[in-house]
Amino acid sequence: MFTLAAPRHAVALDKPVGQWLTNLRRPGGLGKDPERAAQRAQQLAAIDPDWNPGQLGWTVDWQRHWAGLATLLAGGAGLEEIVPGVTHHGDDIGRWLIRQRRDWVRLNPEQQHRLDEAGVKPAVRHQKAAARTNAKAEATKGSDAFQRGVAALQRYIQREGKTVVGRQHVEDLPDGTSVRLGVFLSNHKNRRDRLTDHQLAALAELGYDWAR
Structure with a gap:
């Protein structure tokens, strides 16, 4: 599966293609002229329809690992063979796959759909206590609130x-x-050390350097 989800440090033919693609995904990165920007977006989509995964609700890192999983499966590997240590272009797809199963409720519906079609199912967990159930519910609620905040930021940045x-x-x-966007952004910046890698990556891709 071909992908443009290159890591930011990726280099090809001595060119910093990773940083170049990162810049293109940022608001206004395709240029100020709307027609030219649309044409460039079409050209990129012709190469990889998911070239800008932020618009789909997930990070470039997630997209790259998903493409790696799809490539391994297309090459004849079985899901049971993709264990920690199995890599694709340096990314540990097996370890990533375990995280997707474990954190299934944190994925958005399209991510869950793609994984489900590939045969990936959420990990079965036996709840041992009511406290654990409540903690899981709070984590899900917090994840949903973060996703709404990111969606609101994307709308604001694209418009303004x-x-x-x-x-x-x-x-x-x-x-x-509605999302109190100013408060959302301020709170997450102040609590940067408490954010997950996924949350930091989502904010960094929107152009917030403090999340890197």
Whole structure:
């Protein structure tokens, strides 16, 4: 499976293609002229329809690992063979696969659908206590709130062409809910050390250098 989900440090023919692709994915990265930007987006999509996974709700890192899994499966590997230590272009697909099964509830519906079609199922967990159930529910709730915040940020940045958000700004989402975007951004910046790698990567891809 061909992918443009190159890591930021990737180099090809002595060219920093990883950084180049990262720049293209940022708001305004395809140029200020709307027609030219649309044409460039079509050209990239012709190479890889998922060239900008942030628009789908996940990170470039997730997309690259997913492409690696798809390539291994297409090459004849069975899911039971893809264990920690099995890599594709340096990425440990086996270890990544375990995390997807374990953290299934944190994935969005399209991620779950893609994995399900590949035969991947969520890990079966036996709940031992009510406290553990409550903790899982809180984690899911927090993950959903973060995803809404990222979606609101994407809408704001695409519309305004900037990443600076006023403290009191509220962004309305298509489903009728609202996100206090300024507060969301400030809180997550102040609690950066508590964010997961996935959350930091999502914010960094939107152009927030403090999340790197």
